[in-house]
Amino acid sequence: MVNVRLTIPLVLWVLAASSAAAATIQFEASVDRTRASEGEPIRLTLRITSDEQLGQVTPDFDLKDFHVEGPATSTRMEMRNTNITFTRELTYVLYAKQPGTFTIGPMQLEMDGERYQTKPITLEIVRGTSSAQAGQGENPIFVLARADHERAYVGQQVTVSYDLFYRIQPRNVSFNKLPTFVGFWTEDLFIAQQLDSHQEVRGGVPFNVAPLRRVALFPTSAGTHAVGTLAVSCDIPQQRSRRGGVLDDFFAGDPFFGRSRSVLLQSEELQIEVLPLPEQGRPAEFTGAVGRFQLSVEAQPTQVAAGDPVTLRVLVEGEGNMAAVQPLQVDAAAGVKLYDPKIEEEERITNGVYGGRRLFEYILIPEQGGTLNIPPLRFAYFDPHQARYEVLESDPITIHSEGSAEEEGVSYGLSRRDIEAVGEDIRYIKPDVEVLGAGSMLYSSYWFWTLQGALPLAFFALLVWQRHQRRLQGDVAYARQRRAKGEAGRRLSRADGLLAAGTEAEFYGEVRAAVLEFVADRLNLAAAGLTIEVCAEVLAARQVEAETIAALRDLLTRCDFARFAPAGGPPTDRAAARRLAEEVIAGLEKRI
Incomplete structure (x- = not known):
């Protein structure tokens, strides 16, 4: 009987152990549709099932042919x-x-040393309504890319605009993919922070048009170059079925309770034909500047003593890529020493055209007396509008110098001004020793021993500082954690200025960026990929309190809505969002 009582628990324990050892894991993948049109979302669900509690799981997959959002x-x-x-x-x-x-x-998924994988899934993507056709009313919302020139010369500005056309109100509009510009030097002219629309008729149909991005492109080589596509994701109202109920009719136009669906809107790729600059008629002074420019040259002073400097100011300004404007060739007269120029540059955008000014300051030093002549300076550029080279030429420069460098005592490379004695530059010899007074021994001074004791402390402080600097340079995660609070504080300070100015969309965008970049820096994550759901999941894994996560969700949702809301909220809402951002950052700082 005793043996039976011992055997039964033993058998049950063996069965339980064998059941635990035989724990199975199922890994499956499914999609809500296998055929879709361009811009239509496909929901991919990865399902991991186990009879044991699941920890953090990270599947391995390649979705290079798709824009990916999530996971939820x-x-x-x-x-x-x-x-x-x-x-x-x-x-x-x-x-x-x-x-x-x-x-x-x-x-593929690896758990507990075992590797699992799903079956492959084949998707068919068909071409949807193009942006070119959308203007005829077939599509109520689309992104259109337009270039002001389909053919341009190397170095000529091509302005590309990306605009959102819509006849239905979109919500939660955000950039999903930014365009690439291979073969171009680029300069951003405009990036939208909120939807600011105007009316435009396309194909006889009126649209609201919100500019998304405008960029100036400067081709760097001849040939046909592709201008990349821009994609945005947004929520649009869900089309109601014919058998909709009373509640469907009531909430149909409501932005909060009406049904919506997510869409990806992508512009079409543009092709720009880039022509080479003509070889015929190319001046020897041409260095690659393309556009329209003006030249002014001034020398001051024009009457100096030998050995004194003359400043030659050469100013080139106009429309075009200022980086292509190089220092002009200055042919100094015999007996004039010429130094390399100091360069000052100022960029400006006028009516959507990129340009600016470049100032070159040369230093000329006459080494002998007499009249010294500097030939006219020449600047050549290519005017793409006239399809020809232009050469600008300054007036000749005449400098009158007096004396000679030897007479002015500059045999050591110094001018008269360099060797002037000012104030206490020279310590004169004191012939009366009694005036010097009786000195004391240095080692008997209190400050001497204080300094000696401070030197080791300073040495160890220097070692700690060097170690900190090396870690900042070699450990990206450490560097981001150290700067996270300061960066967030600076962004919130900018938000305070925007709050005072009453610019609502920019204010909420700055508050949102401050919180998201704080989380990204503290956890060494990419801020661009952080969504509300991703933040909540990552913070929950770090054991952050549910109240703090809920406050973060509320703040980010409020910011996203306010950035694209048609009308601003009261100032109390903005002030409350500002306070909530500070509280969320303070709470997260204690836990991550």
């Missing part, structure tokens, strides 16, 4: 009879970059 994470536990099952779902939103047939997967 959900976890649930199910109990059937005496069996407990844990399920973790990761949901990604995919937007195809171009039409075609693509295979995603197999997705």
